[in-house]
Each structure stands twice: as C-alpha cells, then as structure tokens.
Amino acid sequence: MLLAAALTxxxxxxxxxxxxxxxxxxxxxxxxxxxxxxxxxxRTRFEFNDxxxxxxxxxxxxIGSAGIPSAVTITGNDYLKSPVDERFSSTGERAEWxxxxxxxxxxxxxxxxxxxxxxxxxxxxxxxxxxxxPGRRLPLLPAGEARIEQVGEGIMKxxxxxxxxxxxxxxxxxxxxxxLWLENDGALFVIASGWSSVVREGWDSSVAVLTAxxxxxxxxxxxxxxRRLADRPTGxxxxxxxxxxxxxxxxxxxxTTVLVEGSRIQAVGPDGSVSxxxxxxxxxxxxxxxxxxxxxxxxxxxxxxxxLNISAGVTSIRDMANDADQLLEIQRSWDEGRAIGxxxxxxxxxxxxxxxxxxxxxxxxxxxxxxxxxxxxxxHGYDQIKLYSSLDTALVRPIAERAHARGLRLSGxxxxxxxARGAVQDGYDEIQHTNMLFLxxxxxxxxxxxxxxxxxxxxxxxxxxxxSDSVQAFLRFLKERRTVVDPTLATFEGMFIAGPGEMSPxxxxxxxxxxxxxxxxxxxxxxxxxGELRATYRASYANMLRMVKALYDAGIxxxxxxxxxxxxxxxxELELYSQAGIPNAQILRIATYVPAxxxxxxxxxxAIAPGxxxxxxxVDGDPVADIAAMRRVALVMxxxxxxxxxxxxxxxxxxx
Numbered sequence: 087m088l089l090a091a092a093l094t095x096x097x098x099x100x101x102x103x104x105x106x107x108x109x110x111x112x113x114x115x116x117x118x119x120x121x122x123x124x125x126x127x128x129r130t131r132f133e134f135n136d137x138x139x140x141x142x143x144x145x146x147x148x149i150g151s152a153g154i155p156s157a158v159t160i161t162g163n164d165y166l167k168s169p170v171d172e173r174f175s176s177t178g179e180r181a182e183w184x185x186x187x188x189x190x191x192x193x194x195x196x197x198x199x200x201x202x203x204x205x206x207x208x209x210x211x212x213x214x215x216x217x218x219x220p221g222r223r224l225p226l227l228p229a230g231e232a233r234i235e236q237v238g239e240g241i242m243k244x245x246x247x248x249x250x251x252x253x254x255x256x257x258x259x260x261x262x263x264x265x266l267w268l269e270n271d272g273a274l275f276v277i278a279s280g281w282s283s284v285v286r287e288g289w290d291s292s293v294a295v296l297t298a299x300x301x302x303x304x305x306x307x308x309x310x311x312x313r314r315l316a317d318r319p320t321g322x323x324x325x326x327x328x329x330x331x332x333x334x335x336x337x338x339x340x341x342t343t344v345l346v347e348g349s350r351i352q353a354v355g356p357d358g359s360v361s362x363x364x365x366x367x368x369x370x371x372x373x374x375x376x377x378x379x380x381x382x383x384x385x386x387x388x389x390x391x392x393x394l395n396i397s398a399g400v401t402s403i404r405d406m407a408n409d410a411d412q413l414l415e416i417q418r419s420w421d422e423g424r425a426i427g428x429x430x431x432x433x434x435x436x437x438x439x440x441x442x443x444x445x446x447x448x449x450x451x452x453x454x455x456x457x458x459x460x461x462x463x464x465x466h467g468y469d470q471i472k473l474y475s476s477l478d479t480a481l482v483r484p485i486a487e488r489a490h491a492r493g494l495r496l497s498g499x500x501x502x503x504x505x506a507r508g509a510v511q512d513g514y515d516e517i518q519h520t521n522m523l524f525l526x527x528x529x530x531x532x533x534x535x536x537x538x539x540x541x542x543x544x545x546x547x548x549x550x551x552x553x554s555d556s557v558q559a560f561l562r563f564l565k566e567r568r569t570v571v572d573p574t575l576a577t578f579e580g581m582f583i584a585g586p587g588e589m590s591p592x593x594x595x596x597x598x599x600x601x602x603x604x605x606x607x608x609x610x611x612x613x614x615x616x617g618e619l620r621a622t623y624r625a626s627y628a629n630m631l632r633m634v635k636a637l638y639d640a641g642i643x644x645x646x647x648x649x650x651x652x653x654x655x656x657x658x659e660l661e662l663y664s665q666a667g668i669p670n671a672q673i674l675r676i677a678t679y680v681p682a683x684x685x686x687x688x689x690x691x692x693a694i695a696p697g698x699x700x701x702x703x704x705v706d707g708d709p710v711a712d713i714a715a716m717r718r719v720a721l722v723m724x725x726x727x728x729x730x731x732x733x734x735x736x737x738x739x740x741x742x
Contacts, residue, residue, distance in 0.1 A: 104273055105287040106206070108134040111409060111445035112293075116140065118284055120207050120274075126150070132205035133162075134282075137442050137475070138536035141165050145205050150176065153215035154196065154224075160203050167537065168586065168614040174199040174227075181227060186586035187609040190228055199227040200259070200603055202610055206284040209266055210274035213254050230602035232258040237265070238299050242275075242292045249289075251275045253299065259603045261390045261738040262307075265300045280412040281388070281445070301415075304389055308425035311393070311737050316423060317728040322347040324362045328371035329708065330354070333378050333679035333693045336671040338710055344376060346700045349726040353696055371704055374720060377674065378694055379428075379701035381681035382656045384518065384572050384647025387416050390738055391652035392427025397735040397742075398653030399703035399719040401428045402681070402691060406472050406518065406649070407435035407446060414466075426734060428724065429701070431685050433497070434463030436485065437474035442535035444474040456481045457488045464492035469685060472518070473498035475535040479508075486513020495684075497572070499539075503530045507563060516570035516684075518647075520578065520630045523571070524550060526560060540613055544582055547626030552636045561640040570643045570684055573634050575662040577650040582627035585620055586611035592658035595717075596651065601739040631666040638668045645684055646677045657717050664713040671710050700726040 108116035116134025123129055126149045133142040143162035150156030158174040172185035176199075182191040185202055198215055201208060216222050216234035223233045238253040250270050255263035267275045276285040278297045285293050323346045330342035343360040345353040353360045362368070379401025385391065387405045395403060405413055413432065420427030436459055437444040439451055448459040460471060471489045473482065479501050489496045490513065497516035500509050506517055506526035517523065521543040525532055527550055532542050551557065564571070576592055583590040586609070589597060593608040600608075615623050637644055646663070648655035656677070663673045682692025690699045702723050707715030722729045732742035 106284050107287050109283045118205055130205045130207045139165055143170055143203055153218050154198050160201055164203055166613055170203045172201050172203050197225045197227045206277050207274050214272050230258050232256055237303055244289055267296055280409050312426050315733050322363050322366035324366045325369050325371045325376055328376035331377040333675050336675040349700055351696055351698045351700050375705045377703050378678040378692055379703055380677050382648050383645040383681050384574050384649045392420055392425055393734045393738050394652035395428045396426050396722055396729055397731040399722055400656055401701040401724045403428050404431045406433050432468045433470035433472045434468045435472050438476040438478050440476045443476050453484050456485050460488045464494055470495040475499045475502055477501040479504045482512040502534050505530055510567050510569050518572045520573045544623040544626050547629050552632045564642050565640050571637055572645050572647040574647050574649045576648050576655040576658040581612040582623040584612045596654040599741045635666040644676055645681050660716055661713050670713045
C-alpha cells in the first residue's frame with residue numbers, strides 16, 4: 087500500500103491552482119494559494135491574521151531531481167511583521183542559503199532545505215521528496231534529518247464530491263511528528279491541528295475528522311511513553327538528607343527526611359526523626375534541594391507541553407486560553423496517567439467579535455451572551471475567566487459580577503479603550519502581562535487589539551519612571567485592591583531584545599537542548615526594529631524588569647507565568663525575577679506556594695508537608711544561592727509517580 091501511494095505521488099501532476107483556507111481555533115483567518123507555473127516551479131502565497139499578527143509571504147520554489155528543491159525564494163513579512171527575504175539555491179554540487187537570520191553553504195550533498203518562513207505547502211513538497219528517498223529519510227539543511235511514514239488513508243466527502251487522501255507523519259522537524267494529508271496527485275489536502283489548520287478550500291469539515299485520526303495516533307504514542315517512563319512505586323518512598331525548601335516561609339531546612347506513600351506526603355522531619363518503613367524505597371538527596379513542584383501560571387497547553395513541563399519540574403499549570411474540548415482531553419490524559427503532564431487549572435477565554443478577535447469560541451457582543459459563557463465555564467470546572475482585547479468595555483463589570491458570584495476569578499488583557507486601573511475598578515482580580523501595566527500610562531488611545539500593545543511599550547516604555555508619583559500611586563491602588571500580576575517577562579525578552587539572526591539570552595540558554603529545526607526558529611528575531619529603535623526596545627525591556635521589582639517592593643502578589651516554550655521559559659522567568667532584584671528564596675515561593683494560594687489549592691499543593699499531595703522535585707544544587715540551579719532538575723514526583731527528567735526530555739527529542 088505504501089509503495090503504491092509513493093508511485094502515484096511521483097507520477098502525478100498537481101492541479102495548476104490550489105486554494106486553501108487557514109483556520110485558527112476553527113475560524114477562517116487567512117489563505118494559501120498554490121500556483122503551478124511550470125512542470126517544476128510553483129508560486130505560493132500564504133497569509134493569515136492572528137490578532138493583528140501573522141505572516142504574509144510569497145514563495146517561489148523550483149523542484150529538481152528526486153523531488154528536492156533546487157531553488158527557493160521567499161519574500162514578505164513574518165508573524166511579527168519583520169521583513170522576509172529568504173533564498174536557497176543548489177547546483178547539486180553546492181548548496182547556499184541566506185535570510186535575515188542565517189547564511190550558509192554546503193558542498194555536494196543531496197539535502198532538503200527547510201525555510202524558516204516556509205508556507206504550509208512546503209511540508210507537502212518535503213513529504214513528496216521523502217516518499218522518493220531511499221529508506222524514506224532525507225538529511226535536512228541547515229541541520230537534522232527527516233523521516234516519513236504512512237499513518238492512514240480514507241475517502242473524504244463534501245456533498246456529492248469525494249477525495250481519497252493519505253496521511254503521513256514526518257519526524258525530525260519538531261518535538262513530535264508533523265502530520266499532513268495528501269491527495270492522490272500528491273497535492274496537499276490538509277495540515278490539521280486543534281489550534282490552526284490549512285485545508286483545501288471548501289473542505290473545512292474534514293479538519294475535525296482528520297484531527298481525530300491524528301489525535302488517536304498521538305494518544306497511542308503518549309500512552310506508550312507514559313507506560314515506559316512513569317515509575318509507580320508499590321510502597322513508601324523516603325527522601326533522606328535533603329535540603330528542604332519550606333515554601334510558605336521561603337527558607338531552606340537542611341538534613342530533612344520526607345516520607346511519601348501513594349499520592350500523599352506522610353511525614354516530614356529532621357533526618358533520623360521520621361520512622362521509615364523497612365520496605366520503603368530510599369532516595370539519597372544529600373547535596374540537593376527538595377522543593378514543591380513548580381507552577382506555570384500562564385500556559386496554553388498542548389500535548390508536547392506535558393513532557394516539556396514535567397522534565398522541567400513543572401507539576402501544575404494554569405491554562406489561560408484553549409479549545410475547551412481539546413483541553414479537557416489533555417487534562418484527563420495527564421490526570422489519568424495516559425500521558426505525561428502536569429495538573430491543570432483552567433481559565434475560560436472571552437472576547438468580543440471583530441477583526442482582531444481572539445482564538446476562541448466564546449465571542450460575545452451582548453450582556454446575555456457574556457453571562458451565558460461565564461455560567462458555562464463555571465459549570466464545566468473552570469476556576470477563572472480571562473478577558474481579551476476586543477471585548478466591549480461595558481461588559482467587563484457585569485462579567486466580573488457574575489464570575490465572582492459563581493466563585494470564579496477574573497483577569498486578562500486590558501480591553502481596547504480601557505486602562506488597567508479601569509479594569510481593576512470594574513472587577514479584575516489579576517492582570518496578565520507587564521506591558522498592560524505600561525499601557526496604563528499611555529491612556530486609552532492605543533489600539534490594544536493590535537501589535538501596538540507591544541510596539542508602543544517598546545517605543546515609550548523606557549521613558550516611564552517607575553519611581554514616579556504616578557506609578558507609585560498606581561501600585562498602591564493595585565495593592566489596596568489585592569490585584570495579582572502575571573508578568574510573563576520571558577515571552578517579552580525575545581520580542582524586545584533579539585534582532586534577526588540573534589537569540590535573546592533566554593532563547594540562547596535553551597537552544598542547545600532543542601531539536602535542530604526548532605532551534606533555528608529562535609533566530610528569526612523579535613519585533614521589527616533596527617539601530618536606535620532596537621536600542622530603545624531593549625531599554626524598555628530593562629524597564630519592564632524594574633516594574634516587576636517595583637511590584638514586589640510594593641507588596642503586590644506576583645505569579646510566575648510564561649506564555650512561551652513550556653518548561654524552559656519558566657526557568658527563564660525565575661532568572662529574570664532574580665535579575666530584577668527579587669530575592670531568590672522569594673522567587674521560589676512565587677513559583678510554588680503563591681500560585682497554590684491564588685488558585686485556592688494551598689490545602690493540598692504548594693508546600694512539602696504531611697497530608698499534601700506528593701508533587702515535589704529534586705534539584706541538583708542550591709537555587710537560593712543561584713537561581714540557575716533550577717535548570718538542574720534531577721527528579722520529579724507528581725502525585726506520587728516518579729519521573730526521570732532526562733528520560734522524559736529525550737522522549738521528545740530534547741537533550742537534557
């Protein structure tokens with residue numbers, strides 16, 4: 087069957103013009119048009135709008151022997167609107183490539199170039215080349231290797247029209263295999279996922295069907311990984327000789343024994359004072375620090391985030407916007423141990439309709455719609471509501487009142503034409519992202535639905551004096567209202583610091599651990615800027631760190647969230663708090679006990695004490711002396727199950 091499919095793909099000629107719809111969270115957001123200009127040359131135009139961000143590129147690709155591109159030119163702009171000018175050429179004896187991010191050449195290899203800014207159709211070109219390659223494997227440029235396997239086939243129906251499609255999984259591009267479905271002539275039919283999809287125009291209904299097939303394959307792979315890597319003790323486990331981090335009091339206690347049985351901590355005390363059953367497994371933690379499992383308070387959970395988080399010691403996350411059905415399945419799989427991942431606390435996402443609407447189903451224009459969604463989230467086990475930028479500001483107060491009446495917290499971006507102060511006055515319990523605090527002092531004229539919520543802070547943030555009377559008065563106001571702030575400094579670092587071909591310090595620290603093609607993506611740079619403007623952006627970012635220290639000094643509750651690469655970014659977030667001047671012991675408390683308090687789970691999580699759930703991590707070193715020690719997680723226990731972080735990382739292609 088696989089050989090027949092490959093022969094069909096090699097001999098067929100795709101149609102002259104193919105049109106595709108880009109879907110984000112199920113809503114149309116853009117398009118791809120593939121034009122076959124000659125027997126070997128295609129021109130592809132690809133664009134989408136994601137809340138004012140999104141690429142707009144044109145790719146001209148010439149296919150040489152064995153289906154491998156001999157020339158690629160891509161121009162336009164990338165997701166953050168930076169200019170794109172990417173070029174590749176190969177004579178068969180020498181290949182060269184260049185872009186604003188990288189430049190290189192190689193002699194005499196048959197390799198497939200993977201552009202940084204490729205339209206989705208380039209994945210189909212890679213699939214066609216792999217199906218012709220010996221062993222269905224190809225070396226990639228600039229690095230790595232891709233492999234392909236067939237994963238399914240079927241007949242899709244759209245009214246009276248049918249199409250036969252074949253599914254493939256390509257490994258070597260990302261943490262997990264990339265799925266796509268091709269038609270009999272080798273043309274791309276769909277690249278489907280729960281978040282974003284590219285599908286042949288008019289065939290949107292096929293996305294859910296094919297996503298379900300992919301999800302089934304992913305779940306099988308995850309079950310096998312969890313079965314292999316989850317160490318489920320059959321009796322008590324005793325950690326001895328540990329330096330315990332007492333999270334509620336932000337202090338270290340040396341020479342401590344912790345006894346765990348099942349999913350609970352049974353006893354904690356000085357070495358020699360805790361009765362350890364004879365049959366208990368003993369784990370010598372001398373020279374190491376034993377901490378409660380970490381929290382990431384700003385996540386958007388996907389399947390790969392489970393192992394990324396667990397390998398980094400993150401045992402609980404707060405999901406701040408997701409597809410409700412997809413998130414529920416992910417949560418169940420992690421809770422039931424069918425896949426490796428943290429605990430999940432859920433925030434429901436509500437926005438208004440419009441050209442910059444957020445990626446969700448809860449899009450509202452009336453009070454009745456808004457309150458119906460609040461009730462839906464409350465009825466389905468959510469703890470919080472997150473509001474977004476396009477919401478009608480008149481709806482904030484009634485949403486807050488209903489959310490609080492249903493026992494939910496309220497937080498989010500600051501809706502357009504509202505300030506942070508106004509949002510808190512209307513009922514916000516928490517503010518996401520440091521940039522929203524800076525926007526408070528630029529008034530309500532910035533269109534916060536667009537990337538101006540970033541660029542305006544980049545241009546003017548450096549000039550805001552965080553010691554000024556106006557800022558200090560605002561901080562006192564937040565303190566009086568008991569407002570929580572989720573700074574997400576790590577996600578802004580790449581945006582404000584890095585230019586094309588550069589990595590931010592945070593990205594550099596994780597790059598060496600990542601799969602080759604994932605690592606390359608870190609070179610694309612942040613917000614478009616050069617020269618003096620980039621220097622201004624960097625100065626504004628430095629002021630973001632000062633703002634977070636000012637929050638801490640004012641006694642405002644901070645929770646550590648990321649909104650970027652799971653696991654790695656939380657470690658970087660904590661390092662940035664340390665750079666800002668917050669004491670390391672308090673940072674560890676912010677990442678463990680404080681989120682449990684904020685989410686009303688301090689009765690079971692956030693500390694290592696008798697009766698608490700057995701979520702804890704062993705770190706090689708002393709993170710109070712050096713916060714970077716948090717990158718050296720040596721063991722993770724979630725709900726009494728033990729994981730080797732290095733083995734979990736390797737399961738998704740990450741080098742420990």
